Amino acid sequence: MTSQExxxxxxxxxxxxxxERYGAARRALIVxxxxxxxxxxxxxWASEPEHTDEVIRTNTGRGWNEWCDLIDAWPGHVDGxxxxxxxxxxDTDLNGWWSHAVTVGWERITGRRVANQRADxxxxxxxxxxxxxxxxxxxxxxxxxxxxxxxFPGLATEMRSKxxxxxxxxxxxxxxxxxxxxxxxxxxARITISHGxxxxxxxVDEWKDYWAEWLEAIAAQ
Numbered sequence: 376m377t378s379q380e381x382x383x384x385x386x387x388x389x390x391x392x393x394x395e396r397y398g399a400a401r402r403a404l405i406v407x408x409x410x411x412x413x414x415x416x417x418x419x420w421a422s423e424p425e426h427t428d429e430v431i432r433t434n435t436g437r438g439w440n441e442w443c444d445l446i447d448a449w450p451g452h453v454d455g456x457x458x459x460x461x462x463x464x465x466d467t468d469l470n471g472w473w474s475h476a477v478t479v480g481w482e483r484i485t486g487r488r489v490a491n492q493r494a495d496x497x498x499x500x501x502x503x504x505x506x507x508x509x510x511x512x513x514x515x516x517x518x519x520x521x522x523x524x525x526x527f528p529g530l531a532t533e534m535r536s537k538x539x540x541x542x543x544x545x546x547x548x549x550x551x552x553x554x555x556x557x558x559x560x561x562x563x564a565r566i567t568i569s570h571g572x573x574x575x576x577x578x579v580d581e582w583k584d585y586w587a588e589w590l591e592a593i594a595a596q
Contacts, residue, residue, distance in 0.1 A: 383489075383576070397575035418443065421486030426476065435473055439480060446481050456482065456494045491579045497550075499571035500579035502586040506566060506594040510558045513566075513593075517543055517554060527589075549573055549582070566590060 389400040418440050424431070432438045437445070445467075446452050452459050456478055463474040482488035491498045516522035523532055523545070535551065536543040542555045550572035557565045568590070570582045 397577075418484070420484045422483045422489045424480030424483045425490075426480060431477070431480065435469060435477065439484060442477050443481050443484055446478075447485075455487075489576060491576060493571065497571065498573040498576060498579045499569060500573070500583045500586075501567065501569045502583055502590060503565065503567040504590040504594065505559070505563050506590065507562070508564050508566070508593055508596070510556045510564045513564075514543070514554075514556055517545065549578060566593070 386397060386400045390397065393400065420439075424439060426434075428438045428440075431442070435442070446459055446463075449459075449462060451462055459481065460474045460478040463469050463477055464471055467474075469477060479488065483490070488494075491500055493499055516526055518534055518538055520534075523534070527547075531548055533546040534543065535546050542553050545552050545554065547570070550570055553569040553571070555565075555567040555569070557567075559565060568586050570579075570586065573579055573582065
């Protein structure tokens, strides 16, 4: 079992014991997160960062453990993501993009953030597929209550965007969904679905499966 799987198991055990939601249980378990260590003082990663150690070292001049040590030693790290990213931008050679990327990696390694988690503690997943579909008709269906009910049978949804919005947002029983519909030159369309404001990584996995099946159904029409 990986360190990430072990950490998730501890979170779920605490949820069962206390009744806390995923985010609250995870935050409560970040004990001594400034520098979690295993035998011989080796840093234990709560979860894997998006970029490998080789990539981060090549692009920033330091490996992940070095960045984590540097951030942990800065007293302001307790103020969270915006403060850390701003400090890295002003006090190191990192540009804005890498300041953000390093901060996210540090958050994942120390357990402050896991894969698919946003800065506000919620989770987000996405699916994309290129299909043969009339973008205008699909967009109109999303804005029409009856047609939208046919698109998502059994689910209570609510349009949260104005008709002029380029990427409409629809509220679902869990979270909300952005639909990015792009007409391609070959007559097909690229549909990108971003499902945010979810409570846990498990919810992300469940909805990604749902959206994969939904996109297949749209492609088959």
